[in-house]
Amino acid sequence: MHFGQNLQLLRKIRSGMTQEELAEKIGVSRQTVSKWELNAAYPEIEKVIELCALFSCSMDQLxxxxxxxxxxxxxxxxxxxxxxxxxLQYAVVSADPEGDAIGHVTRWAEEIKIEAPRIIGWDFPTVSQEQINLFHMHGYAAALILEDGIALCEEGMEIVSQPRQQYVALTIRQPFTSPFHLIPNAFKVLLTYMKANGIKARYDKAVLSCFERVYTADGVEYMDVYVARE
Incomplete structure:
Protein backbone atom coordinates (compact mmCIF):
# COMPACT_ATOMS: atom_id res chain seq x y z
CA MET A 1 0.00 0.00 0.00
CA HIS A 2 1.33 3.43 -1.00
CA PHE A 3 -1.17 5.59 0.89
CA GLY A 4 1.22 7.38 3.24
CA GLN A 5 3.78 8.08 0.53
CA ASN A 6 1.09 9.32 -1.88
CA LEU A 7 -0.50 11.58 0.74
CA GLN A 8 2.85 13.16 1.56
CA LEU A 9 3.57 13.76 -2.14
CA LEU A 10 0.15 15.31 -2.78
CA ARG A 11 0.45 17.57 0.24
CA LYS A 12 3.90 18.83 -0.71
CA ILE A 13 3.03 19.55 -4.33
CA ARG A 14 -0.20 21.35 -3.37
CA SER A 15 1.58 24.70 -2.98
CA GLY A 16 3.75 23.31 -0.17
CA MET A 17 0.80 22.52 2.11
CA THR A 18 1.90 21.70 5.67
CA GLN A 19 0.56 18.86 7.80
CA GLU A 20 -1.15 21.47 9.98
CA GLU A 21 -2.91 23.02 6.97
CA LEU A 22 -4.08 19.66 5.68
CA ALA A 23 -5.29 18.66 9.14
CA GLU A 24 -7.31 21.88 9.44
CA LYS A 25 -8.92 21.41 6.02
CA ILE A 26 -10.26 17.94 6.78
CA GLY A 27 -10.89 18.33 10.52
CA VAL A 28 -8.25 16.13 12.15
CA SER A 29 -5.11 16.76 14.20
CA ARG A 30 -1.63 17.26 12.76
CA GLN A 31 -0.54 14.12 14.63
CA THR A 32 -3.21 12.15 12.76
CA VAL A 33 -1.91 13.37 9.39
CA SER A 34 1.62 12.45 10.48
CA LYS A 35 0.49 8.91 11.37
CA TRP A 36 -1.25 8.57 8.00
CA GLU A 37 1.90 9.60 6.13
CA LEU A 38 3.96 7.09 8.14
CA ASN A 39 1.36 4.35 7.44
CA ALA A 40 1.00 4.01 11.22
CA ALA A 41 -2.75 4.58 10.94
CA TYR A 42 -5.34 4.87 8.18
CA PRO A 43 -8.29 7.24 7.77
CA GLU A 44 -11.94 6.31 7.80
CA ILE A 45 -13.61 6.08 4.41
CA GLU A 46 -15.25 9.52 4.84
CA LYS A 47 -11.83 11.13 5.27
CA VAL A 48 -10.44 9.22 2.26
CA ILE A 49 -13.26 10.68 0.18
CA GLU A 50 -12.45 14.18 1.46
CA LEU A 51 -8.76 13.71 0.62
CA CYS A 52 -9.58 12.52 -2.89
CA ALA A 53 -11.82 15.55 -3.48
CA LEU A 54 -9.15 17.91 -2.12
CA PHE A 55 -6.35 16.50 -4.30
CA SER A 56 -8.46 15.64 -7.40
CA CYS A 57 -7.52 11.95 -7.41
CA SER A 58 -9.36 8.65 -7.19
CA MET A 59 -9.41 6.39 -4.14
CA ASP A 60 -7.51 3.76 -6.10
CA GLN A 61 -4.79 6.25 -7.00
CA LEU A 62 -4.48 7.53 -3.44
CA LEU A 88 15.17 19.93 -36.76
CA GLN A 89 13.67 16.64 -35.60
CA TYR A 90 14.86 13.05 -36.01
CA ALA A 91 12.87 10.09 -34.65
CA VAL A 92 13.91 6.46 -34.49
CA VAL A 93 12.75 3.09 -33.12
CA SER A 94 15.66 0.91 -31.98
CA ALA A 95 17.23 -0.83 -29.00
CA ASP A 96 19.06 2.43 -28.17
CA PRO A 97 16.80 5.14 -29.59
CA GLU A 98 18.10 7.95 -27.36
CA GLY A 99 21.68 7.36 -28.46
CA ASP A 100 20.72 6.87 -32.11
CA ALA A 101 18.49 9.96 -32.31
CA ILE A 102 20.81 12.26 -30.38
CA GLY A 103 23.80 10.99 -32.37
CA HIS A 104 21.99 11.77 -35.62
CA VAL A 105 21.08 15.35 -34.73
CA THR A 106 24.58 15.88 -33.32
CA ARG A 107 25.95 15.00 -36.76
CA TRP A 108 23.51 17.50 -38.25
CA ALA A 109 24.92 20.12 -35.90
CA GLU A 110 28.44 19.33 -37.11
CA GLU A 111 27.36 19.64 -40.75
CA ILE A 112 25.63 22.96 -40.10
CA LYS A 113 28.69 24.05 -38.06
CA ILE A 114 26.92 24.63 -34.75
CA GLU A 115 29.68 24.48 -32.14
CA ALA A 116 27.53 24.24 -28.99
CA PRO A 117 24.30 22.52 -30.12
CA ARG A 118 21.17 22.70 -27.99
CA ILE A 119 19.40 19.35 -28.19
CA ILE A 120 16.10 18.29 -26.66
CA GLY A 121 14.33 14.93 -26.80
CA TRP A 122 11.20 12.98 -25.92
CA ASP A 123 9.80 9.44 -26.00
CA PHE A 124 7.04 8.55 -28.42
CA PRO A 125 4.74 5.52 -28.25
CA THR A 126 4.73 4.36 -31.88
CA VAL A 127 6.18 0.98 -31.00
CA SER A 128 4.46 -2.41 -31.19
CA GLN A 129 4.32 -4.73 -28.20
CA GLU A 130 6.37 -7.25 -30.21
CA GLN A 131 9.17 -4.72 -30.70
CA ILE A 132 9.16 -4.02 -26.98
CA ASN A 133 8.96 -7.61 -25.72
CA LEU A 134 11.07 -9.48 -28.29
CA PHE A 135 13.58 -6.90 -29.44
CA HIS A 136 13.68 -4.53 -26.43
CA MET A 137 13.04 -1.58 -28.71
CA HIS A 138 11.26 1.69 -28.10
CA GLY A 139 10.94 5.07 -29.78
CA TYR A 140 12.64 8.38 -29.18
CA ALA A 141 12.82 11.72 -30.97
CA ALA A 142 15.64 14.23 -30.71
CA ALA A 143 15.57 17.81 -31.94
CA LEU A 144 18.34 20.27 -32.74
CA ILE A 145 17.40 23.83 -31.77
CA LEU A 146 18.23 26.31 -34.54
CA GLU A 147 19.39 29.87 -34.04
CA ASP A 148 18.26 32.55 -36.46
CA GLY A 149 20.21 32.68 -39.72
CA ILE A 150 21.21 29.01 -39.75
CA ALA A 151 21.51 27.69 -43.31
CA LEU A 152 20.65 24.04 -43.95
CA CYS A 153 22.92 21.98 -46.13
CA GLU A 154 21.20 18.59 -46.39
CA GLU A 155 18.20 17.94 -48.58
CA GLY A 156 15.16 16.79 -46.67
CA MET A 157 15.91 18.72 -43.49
CA GLU A 158 12.56 20.13 -42.38
CA ILE A 159 12.41 22.99 -39.94
CA VAL A 160 9.62 22.85 -37.35
CA SER A 161 8.46 25.97 -35.51
CA GLN A 162 7.40 25.84 -31.87
CA PRO A 163 5.38 28.83 -30.57
CA ARG A 164 5.81 30.40 -27.13
CA GLN A 165 4.32 27.98 -24.61
CA GLN A 166 4.04 27.60 -20.85
CA TYR A 167 5.31 24.38 -19.29
CA VAL A 168 5.38 22.80 -15.84
CA ALA A 169 8.98 21.79 -15.22
CA LEU A 170 11.55 20.49 -12.80
CA THR A 171 15.30 19.89 -12.92
CA ILE A 172 17.03 16.58 -12.15
CA ARG A 173 20.57 16.70 -10.77
CA GLN A 174 22.75 13.91 -12.20
CA PRO A 175 19.84 12.14 -13.93
CA PHE A 176 21.92 9.27 -15.30
CA THR A 177 22.97 7.95 -11.90
CA SER A 178 19.59 6.16 -11.93
CA PRO A 179 17.95 7.03 -15.27
CA PHE A 180 15.24 4.34 -15.27
CA HIS A 181 13.96 5.67 -11.95
CA LEU A 182 14.69 9.40 -11.93
CA ILE A 183 13.51 10.35 -15.43
CA PRO A 184 10.17 8.46 -15.69
CA ASN A 185 9.36 9.36 -12.09
CA ALA A 186 10.00 13.06 -12.84
CA PHE A 187 7.28 13.02 -15.51
CA LYS A 188 4.96 11.17 -13.11
CA VAL A 189 5.57 13.76 -10.38
CA LEU A 190 4.88 16.64 -12.79
CA LEU A 191 1.59 15.10 -13.96
CA THR A 192 0.56 14.42 -10.36
CA TYR A 193 1.38 18.03 -9.45
CA MET A 194 -0.69 19.31 -12.37
CA LYS A 195 -3.71 17.20 -11.46
CA ALA A 196 -3.51 18.11 -7.77
CA ASN A 197 -3.41 21.82 -8.65
CA GLY A 198 -6.08 21.72 -11.37
CA ILE A 199 -3.64 22.34 -14.25
CA LYS A 200 -4.55 20.63 -17.52
CA ALA A 201 -1.85 19.15 -19.75
CA ARG A 202 -1.80 20.27 -23.37
CA TYR A 203 -1.81 17.55 -26.02
CA ASP A 204 -2.02 18.79 -29.61
CA LYS A 205 0.23 19.03 -32.64
CA ALA A 206 0.80 22.78 -32.28
CA VAL A 207 3.39 22.34 -29.51
CA LEU A 208 5.63 19.68 -27.98
CA SER A 209 3.55 18.11 -25.21
CA CYS A 210 6.71 17.21 -23.27
CA PHE A 211 10.46 17.14 -23.68
CA GLU A 212 13.74 16.89 -21.78
CA ARG A 213 17.02 18.79 -22.08
CA VAL A 214 20.41 17.69 -20.74
CA TYR A 215 23.20 20.16 -19.97
CA THR A 216 26.25 20.60 -17.74
CA ALA A 217 26.87 23.43 -15.25
CA ASP A 218 29.94 23.71 -13.03
CA GLY A 219 30.93 20.16 -13.95
CA VAL A 220 27.55 18.67 -12.88
CA GLU A 221 25.07 17.14 -15.33
CA TYR A 222 21.44 18.25 -15.17
CA MET A 223 18.22 17.44 -17.02
CA ASP A 224 15.26 19.81 -17.32
CA VAL A 225 11.93 17.98 -17.77
CA TYR A 226 8.97 19.86 -19.28
CA VAL A 227 5.24 19.09 -19.63
CA ALA A 228 3.03 21.52 -21.61
CA ARG A 229 0.05 23.08 -19.85
CA GLU A 230 -3.12 24.60 -21.25
Missing amino acids: IREDMGVIDESYSDIRCEWVESFRY
Whole structure:
Protein backbone atom coordinates (compact mmCIF):
# COMPACT_ATOMS: atom_id res chain seq x y z
CA MET A 1 0.00 0.00 0.00
CA HIS A 2 1.33 3.43 -1.00
CA PHE A 3 -1.17 5.59 0.89
CA GLY A 4 1.22 7.38 3.24
CA GLN A 5 3.78 8.08 0.53
CA ASN A 6 1.09 9.32 -1.88
CA LEU A 7 -0.50 11.58 0.74
CA GLN A 8 2.85 13.16 1.56
CA LEU A 9 3.57 13.76 -2.14
CA LEU A 10 0.15 15.31 -2.78
CA ARG A 11 0.45 17.57 0.24
CA LYS A 12 3.90 18.83 -0.71
CA ILE A 13 3.03 19.55 -4.33
CA ARG A 14 -0.20 21.35 -3.37
CA SER A 15 1.58 24.70 -2.98
CA GLY A 16 3.75 23.31 -0.17
CA MET A 17 0.80 22.52 2.11
CA THR A 18 1.90 21.70 5.67
CA GLN A 19 0.56 18.86 7.80
CA GLU A 20 -1.15 21.47 9.98
CA GLU A 21 -2.91 23.02 6.97
CA LEU A 22 -4.08 19.66 5.68
CA ALA A 23 -5.29 18.66 9.14
CA GLU A 24 -7.31 21.88 9.44
CA LYS A 25 -8.92 21.41 6.02
CA ILE A 26 -10.26 17.94 6.78
CA GLY A 27 -10.89 18.33 10.52
CA VAL A 28 -8.25 16.13 12.15
CA SER A 29 -5.11 16.76 14.20
CA ARG A 30 -1.63 17.26 12.76
CA GLN A 31 -0.54 14.12 14.63
CA THR A 32 -3.21 12.15 12.76
CA VAL A 33 -1.91 13.37 9.39
CA SER A 34 1.62 12.45 10.48
CA LYS A 35 0.49 8.91 11.37
CA TRP A 36 -1.25 8.57 8.00
CA GLU A 37 1.90 9.60 6.13
CA LEU A 38 3.96 7.09 8.14
CA ASN A 39 1.36 4.35 7.44
CA ALA A 40 1.00 4.01 11.22
CA ALA A 41 -2.75 4.58 10.94
CA TYR A 42 -5.34 4.87 8.18
CA PRO A 43 -8.29 7.24 7.77
CA GLU A 44 -11.94 6.31 7.80
CA ILE A 45 -13.61 6.08 4.41
CA GLU A 46 -15.25 9.52 4.84
CA LYS A 47 -11.83 11.13 5.27
CA VAL A 48 -10.44 9.22 2.26
CA ILE A 49 -13.26 10.68 0.18
CA GLU A 50 -12.45 14.18 1.46
CA LEU A 51 -8.76 13.71 0.62
CA CYS A 52 -9.58 12.52 -2.89
CA ALA A 53 -11.82 15.55 -3.48
CA LEU A 54 -9.15 17.91 -2.12
CA PHE A 55 -6.35 16.50 -4.30
CA SER A 56 -8.46 15.64 -7.40
CA CYS A 57 -7.52 11.95 -7.41
CA SER A 58 -9.36 8.65 -7.19
CA MET A 59 -9.41 6.39 -4.14
CA ASP A 60 -7.51 3.76 -6.10
CA GLN A 61 -4.79 6.25 -7.00
CA LEU A 62 -4.48 7.53 -3.44
CA ILE A 63 -4.42 4.15 -1.71
CA ARG A 64 -2.98 1.61 -4.14
CA GLU A 65 -0.99 3.29 -6.92
CA ASP A 66 2.57 4.54 -6.59
CA MET A 67 2.06 8.16 -7.58
CA GLY A 68 5.80 8.87 -7.59
CA VAL A 69 8.14 10.25 -4.97
CA ILE A 70 9.91 13.56 -4.59
CA ASP A 71 13.57 12.62 -4.86
CA GLU A 72 16.40 14.72 -3.41
CA SER A 73 17.77 14.90 -6.96
CA TYR A 74 14.76 17.01 -8.04
CA SER A 75 14.41 20.76 -7.90
CA ASP A 76 11.18 22.43 -6.86
CA ILE A 77 8.44 22.25 -9.50
CA ARG A 78 7.95 25.47 -11.46
CA CYS A 79 5.78 26.94 -14.20
CA GLU A 80 7.96 28.35 -16.97
CA TRP A 81 7.38 30.10 -20.28
CA VAL A 82 9.51 28.67 -23.09
CA GLU A 83 10.00 31.20 -25.85
CA SER A 84 9.34 30.27 -29.48
CA PHE A 85 12.09 28.36 -31.27
CA ARG A 86 12.79 26.41 -34.47
CA TYR A 87 14.19 22.90 -34.61
CA LEU A 88 15.17 19.93 -36.76
CA GLN A 89 13.67 16.64 -35.60
CA TYR A 90 14.86 13.05 -36.01
CA ALA A 91 12.87 10.09 -34.65
CA VAL A 92 13.91 6.46 -34.49
CA VAL A 93 12.75 3.09 -33.12
CA SER A 94 15.66 0.91 -31.98
CA ALA A 95 17.23 -0.83 -29.00
CA ASP A 96 19.06 2.43 -28.17
CA PRO A 97 16.80 5.14 -29.59
CA GLU A 98 18.10 7.95 -27.36
CA GLY A 99 21.68 7.36 -28.46
CA ASP A 100 20.72 6.87 -32.11
CA ALA A 101 18.49 9.96 -32.31
CA ILE A 102 20.81 12.26 -30.38
CA GLY A 103 23.80 10.99 -32.37
CA HIS A 104 21.99 11.77 -35.62
CA VAL A 105 21.08 15.35 -34.73
CA THR A 106 24.58 15.88 -33.32
CA ARG A 107 25.95 15.00 -36.76
CA TRP A 108 23.51 17.50 -38.25
CA ALA A 109 24.92 20.12 -35.90
CA GLU A 110 28.44 19.33 -37.11
CA GLU A 111 27.36 19.64 -40.75
CA ILE A 112 25.63 22.96 -40.10
CA LYS A 113 28.69 24.05 -38.06
CA ILE A 114 26.92 24.63 -34.75
CA GLU A 115 29.68 24.48 -32.14
CA ALA A 116 27.53 24.24 -28.99
CA PRO A 117 24.30 22.52 -30.12
CA ARG A 118 21.17 22.70 -27.99
CA ILE A 119 19.40 19.35 -28.19
CA ILE A 120 16.10 18.29 -26.66
CA GLY A 121 14.33 14.93 -26.80
CA TRP A 122 11.20 12.98 -25.92
CA ASP A 123 9.80 9.44 -26.00
CA PHE A 124 7.04 8.55 -28.42
CA PRO A 125 4.74 5.52 -28.25
CA THR A 126 4.73 4.36 -31.88
CA VAL A 127 6.18 0.98 -31.00
CA SER A 128 4.46 -2.41 -31.19
CA GLN A 129 4.32 -4.73 -28.20
CA GLU A 130 6.37 -7.25 -30.21
CA GLN A 131 9.17 -4.72 -30.70
CA ILE A 132 9.16 -4.02 -26.98
CA ASN A 133 8.96 -7.61 -25.72
CA LEU A 134 11.07 -9.48 -28.29
CA PHE A 135 13.58 -6.90 -29.44
CA HIS A 136 13.68 -4.53 -26.43
CA MET A 137 13.04 -1.58 -28.71
CA HIS A 138 11.26 1.69 -28.10
CA GLY A 139 10.94 5.07 -29.78
CA TYR A 140 12.64 8.38 -29.18
CA ALA A 141 12.82 11.72 -30.97
CA ALA A 142 15.64 14.23 -30.71
CA ALA A 143 15.57 17.81 -31.94
CA LEU A 144 18.34 20.27 -32.74
CA ILE A 145 17.40 23.83 -31.77
CA LEU A 146 18.23 26.31 -34.54
CA GLU A 147 19.39 29.87 -34.04
CA ASP A 148 18.26 32.55 -36.46
CA GLY A 149 20.21 32.68 -39.72
CA ILE A 150 21.21 29.01 -39.75
CA ALA A 151 21.51 27.69 -43.31
CA LEU A 152 20.65 24.04 -43.95
CA CYS A 153 22.92 21.98 -46.13
CA GLU A 154 21.20 18.59 -46.39
CA GLU A 155 18.20 17.94 -48.58
CA GLY A 156 15.16 16.79 -46.67
CA MET A 157 15.91 18.72 -43.49
CA GLU A 158 12.56 20.13 -42.38
CA ILE A 159 12.41 22.99 -39.94
CA VAL A 160 9.62 22.85 -37.35
CA SER A 161 8.46 25.97 -35.51
CA GLN A 162 7.40 25.84 -31.87
CA PRO A 163 5.38 28.83 -30.57
CA ARG A 164 5.81 30.40 -27.13
CA GLN A 165 4.32 27.98 -24.61
CA GLN A 166 4.04 27.60 -20.85
CA TYR A 167 5.31 24.38 -19.29
CA VAL A 168 5.38 22.80 -15.84
CA ALA A 169 8.98 21.79 -15.22
CA LEU A 170 11.55 20.49 -12.80
CA THR A 171 15.30 19.89 -12.92
CA ILE A 172 17.03 16.58 -12.15
CA ARG A 173 20.57 16.70 -10.77
CA GLN A 174 22.75 13.91 -12.20
CA PRO A 175 19.84 12.14 -13.93
CA PHE A 176 21.92 9.27 -15.30
CA THR A 177 22.97 7.95 -11.90
CA SER A 178 19.59 6.16 -11.93
CA PRO A 179 17.95 7.03 -15.27
CA PHE A 180 15.24 4.34 -15.27
CA HIS A 181 13.96 5.67 -11.95
CA LEU A 182 14.69 9.40 -11.93
CA ILE A 183 13.51 10.35 -15.43
CA PRO A 184 10.17 8.46 -15.69
CA ASN A 185 9.36 9.36 -12.09
CA ALA A 186 10.00 13.06 -12.84
CA PHE A 187 7.28 13.02 -15.51
CA LYS A 188 4.96 11.17 -13.11
CA VAL A 189 5.57 13.76 -10.38
CA LEU A 190 4.88 16.64 -12.79
CA LEU A 191 1.59 15.10 -13.96
CA THR A 192 0.56 14.42 -10.36
CA TYR A 193 1.38 18.03 -9.45
CA MET A 194 -0.69 19.31 -12.37
CA LYS A 195 -3.71 17.20 -11.46
CA ALA A 196 -3.51 18.11 -7.77
CA ASN A 197 -3.41 21.82 -8.65
CA GLY A 198 -6.08 21.72 -11.37
CA ILE A 199 -3.64 22.34 -14.25
CA LYS A 200 -4.55 20.63 -17.52
CA ALA A 201 -1.85 19.15 -19.75
CA ARG A 202 -1.80 20.27 -23.37
CA TYR A 203 -1.81 17.55 -26.02
CA ASP A 204 -2.02 18.79 -29.61
CA LYS A 205 0.23 19.03 -32.64
CA ALA A 206 0.80 22.78 -32.28
CA VAL A 207 3.39 22.34 -29.51
CA LEU A 208 5.63 19.68 -27.98
CA SER A 209 3.55 18.11 -25.21
CA CYS A 210 6.71 17.21 -23.27
CA PHE A 211 10.46 17.14 -23.68
CA GLU A 212 13.74 16.89 -21.78
CA ARG A 213 17.02 18.79 -22.08
CA VAL A 214 20.41 17.69 -20.74
CA TYR A 215 23.20 20.16 -19.97
CA THR A 216 26.25 20.60 -17.74
CA ALA A 217 26.87 23.43 -15.25
CA ASP A 218 29.94 23.71 -13.03
CA GLY A 219 30.93 20.16 -13.95
CA VAL A 220 27.55 18.67 -12.88
CA GLU A 221 25.07 17.14 -15.33
CA TYR A 222 21.44 18.25 -15.17
CA MET A 223 18.22 17.44 -17.02
CA ASP A 224 15.26 19.81 -17.32
CA VAL A 225 11.93 17.98 -17.77
CA TYR A 226 8.97 19.86 -19.28
CA VAL A 227 5.24 19.09 -19.63
CA ALA A 228 3.03 21.52 -21.61
CA ARG A 229 0.05 23.08 -19.85
CA GLU A 230 -3.12 24.60 -21.25
